Amino acid sequence: MSRREAREELFKLVFEAEVNETPIETVVEDYMGREELKVNENGKTFITTYAKGLGENQDEVMAVLNNNIEGWSFERIGNIEKALLKISTYEILFQDTPAEIVINEAVELAKKYGDEKSYEFINGVLAKVVAKKN
Template identity: 60%
Template sequence: EIQKTIEENMTGWTLDRIGNVERTLLKFATYELLKEDVGYEIVINEIVELAKKYGEEKSHEFINGVLAKIVNK
C-alpha cells in the first residue's frame, strides 16, 4: 500500500530509480501520513530536513513534491 501510494504520486519515476536514502524517507513519511495521527506539516518538514542533510543535492525538493501530492489526495 505504501509503495503503491508513492509510485502513484511520482511522475516519470519509480522507487527502483531513486536513491536508497530518498526511497527510505518517502516510505517512512508515507507510512506516517497514512497510518499515524501526526500532522502532515510536521511529517513533511521533518522528512525534508532529513533529505537536505542525508540525500542528494535536490532530493528534498523531489520528496517535498511527492509528499505534497499524497497529502492533496
C-alpha cells in the same frame, strides 16, 4: 530522545533495510539487540511501532508512492529518498502526526543526508500524497 531523533534513527534503519534488501523488522530487531544502543523507551517504542506498521502496510505504502512519483519508477530513485518516502508516507497514511510536521522533518533529513535536489523531490511527492489523501 525526541521524536525527531527517533525518526532519524528509524530513517537510518529503513535505509539499511533498503541497501541490504532486508525486511525492516529484521533490521530493527538487530538494532534493538545492540549493546551500545542509546535509545530511551519512548524512542524504542516509536521505532518498533513504526517499523512494524511499515512492514505490515508495505503494499499500500508502495501503491501510494508509485501513484505519486511522476516520471520515475520507485526502483530508480536513491535509497535515501526511498527510505524517507516510505517512512513519511506510512506516517501520513497511518499515524496522527500532522502532515506538515512529517513533510518538514523528511525535508530536513533529505537536506542532511541526500544530494542537493533530494529535499525538493521529497517535498513534491509528499505534497501529492497529502493532497490525494484529503
